[in-house]
Amino acid sequence: MPRSPKPIIRSDIAYSTPERISVRGKDLPNEVLGHMNLGDFAYLQLTGKAATPQQSAMFNAILITLVEHGMTPSAIAARMTYAGAPESLQAAVAAGLCGLGSVFVGSMEGACRMLYEAMPAEATGRDDVDFDAIARATVASYRERGVALSGLGHPLHKPVDPRTPRLFELAAQNGMSGPYVKLMQSIGAEAERVTGKSLPINATGAIGAICCEFGFPWRIVRGFGVMARAIGLVGHIMEEAERPMAVEIWQRIEDEASAHLREPT
Amino acid sequence: MPRSPKPIIRSDIAYSTPERISVRGKDLPNEVLGHMNLGDFAYLQLTGKAATPQQSAMFNAILITLVEHGMTPSAIAARMTYAGAPESLQAAVAAGLCGLGSVFVGSMEGACRMLYEAMPAEATGRDDVDFDAIARATVASYRERGVALSGLGHPLHKPVDPRTPRLFELAAQNGMSGPYVKLMQSIGAEAERVTGKSLPINATGAIGAICCEFGFPWRIVRGFGVMARAIGLVGHIMEEAERPMAVEIWQRIEDEASAHLREPT
Amino acid sequence: MPRSPKPIIRSDIAYSTPERISVRGKDLPNEVLGHMNLGDFAYLQLTGKAATPQQSAMFNAILITLVEHGMTPSAIAARMTYAGAPESLQAAVAAGLCGLGSVFVGSMEGACRMLYEAMPAEATGRDDVDFDAIARATVASYRERGVALSGLGHPLHKPVDPRTPRLFELAAQNGMSGPYVKLMQSIGAEAERVTGKSLPINATGAIGAICCEFGFPWRIVRGFGVMARAIGLVGHIMEEAERPMAVEIWQRIEDEASAHLREPT
């Protein structure tokens, strides 16, 4: 296959020498260990920059929100996998992560993208942006195309998703309640007005908006959910190892699913 | 399949009601968000207990140590996967995690297990334990069975793995430099004495020992590496999205691997 | 969460009793083993029907086409994973499969979907369909929307993808060279006419068209590539176990990627 001159393979994340381990320009043992918490180090790993105290507070809160959501399909998949391959704990976490797609967790990127695309370029840094007008146009456009608005509504948490006011409060306290948060709120209000339904901004919507305030590319936002949920899944596997439920789930489902085949009617 | 009375399916990790989300007995929005960092929340998720300031410092340091190790096989697998399925970021992280097994990262559990098994039950809480004697017996037993000692030696970091003294320093500062750390150090010294080789305690060995001080079951220790590395892999995927190397790696390997088949000699 | 009456959990694929194992209504030991080949059994598993000799010939050929494509990103990811976790062969295959997404393999479903959507409902079973007119409309519509046509062009196989004429020949021999194959060929010709470029129908396009002839839902077509490639990846892992390359790849990439960080300019 004819190719252009050999491209460079290059990464700016980390390097090691016999006596040194450096991540994002910092000496890991001496400048990082004992000086940062895990959320801050995640911020450094992803952005190449040290988090300010405000960024640290907000980013840790976002990640923590995404760690654990109960006995989700993802947690069940991880427990099922662990039951078959307890010697491969890493594969059980991997199996649980594989389902964080367009339906769960991955949906977060939708809110982030919607806000980036809706916000006019000239709005940056101005005080007199008419967020309600942008919200009206956005809601109308989504409804016209028959696409669900991202970040609104929750099957269980009604009329308010309890994470949202707290995340917005933290955003305000940390100087991150900017135009994207305002636009998300306008879109939520407009959607409720137009549909007549209760459509609270859910955690996904709040996090999507705050990720815009950080300036994260929307394509990476799903990754925050993935890395946070990895922590949650290790918790589920630890519990599964001590008090298993996977085999019982399996037998119940198998019994029920094939009952009509086994027992002639 | 005849079965005993239907067992209970029960998890103590989390629950949700319309207005409440609770993890490990804490109200997530109000008692956790803004009050904890990600490492502390991981500790809560895994143990059901809030970390003390000392446990927080130590546990965050352990996890941070495990986030990023450069362009590892795991990072390469994640980047390769992302090149084929950029819409499935979660699957790229999952692919990268799948290789954290007996050779890399999973090796951590070996040091933890070795120390638990070597430490006599009656040693707990006593001051006069002869760690050198236990170390001699342990090293002799591993050598007899032809099994490599866990947590010793490193292909690159010689004569010292720079993470180890820093992790042990943090353990001392946080009241966790107890019998398992001492035993690991005795085993390291004994192994160097017996083999005549430079066998520094590596990060794996240091973390294994400190995990014993925490009292973590050895089976879950690999999980710390898995959840930390998930963060590192999202960083690699973020870089890959901006400045890709996967296709170049692929083409070079493919060209070289099949050259002898394509070109008749 | 209030829910509608408990839905039924039911699967029609298989069941077991102490003395019987039944898959898709057939007694596995007595009616399947020794009476079918693997491709035919895959057809039975997926469709619930026994393949005719023609369907058997065609479906086996499709799956075989998808097994092995050389040292792909997917094969590299599997080998990298095996190097870290040789005790978890299944996780290495899983890692390799994770990247069969929109860029590789998953692209197959695009051709299938394009053809289903382009074919007018009233065309079924008629002889006088104007495929060239449909092709013109399809190509124009894709170009207008700036979307690449599925199943056309190949970076290496020019001016002809050698798999395509053979797959179409087998389709003709087995009575499956129907309207979708004709439409795919018309679209290919029209695309070459309009762009002035060499755009051979690639294996993806040929398989997509034949999958339409089978009547497979486009959403499952990617699955054929996934299950076939699982076979290919086991072959790569078997070779990797005997003559490894993963560690060498890792060291080369790591050395090159971080050279600019290690060596001060």
Add this chain to the structure above:
Amino acid sequence: MPRSPKPIIRSDIAYSTPERISVRGKDLPNEVLGHMNLGDFAYLQLTGKAATPQQSAMFNAILITLVEHGMTPSAIAARMTYAGAPESLQAAVAAGLCGLGSVFVGSMEGACRMLYEAMPAEATGRDDVDFDAIARATVASYRERGVALSGLGHPLHKPVDPRTPRLFELAAQNGMSGPYVKLMQSIGAEAERVTGKSLPINATGAIGAICCEFGFPWRIVRGFGVMARAIGLVGHIMEEAERPMAVEIWQRIEDEASAHLREPT
């Protein structure tokens, strides 16, 4: 890191040129497509050799046996994953495969390994081997070490696993009922004699023995289960797409698992 002279990266599996695609030395379009079934091509991919008619019959039967086992933990994990990420079908298959470890499927390699290790080197090609004596020694050694014998017993299929007599029948018909099959049968009989329990040779044991007759390395035998099950999982996902059960399973498990947390006693 100082390294020895750059090792060669080389694979003997496949290569492509613009007009040719070759796998294991065969021209894929012209020598393979239309001339082989999927099981035979798997044999070629793995061994580099064309299967004889006997090997073809036997290898296809082994793989087919491993495709589908009902609503297993692996199938449930795949369905759970598909529910969250329907756009990533490949990740759902990958998640399902991750659990094919030491407890399920992977157990197959145990029988294969046990037989290889038990069979004395000098037995090869001789008629007067005392299989009962080898079986007595093997069973005694496993019982002494407290290790379960591989390939014996089944929770459901009692007193006979219906796949085993059929697989052994096919082995006899195809000239593969050699010393390893005889030894497996002797071990089964001896285990029943010593324990007084019904311990039928299960499918795992039968396949393990026949894999020894083929001469497959025991480390790759798990791979047969992995590649076969990939087919089965695509079948489950296809059914899940048409008639979903994942969300219902999730809600039932979540409701039950956290009932004690939600409802104060």
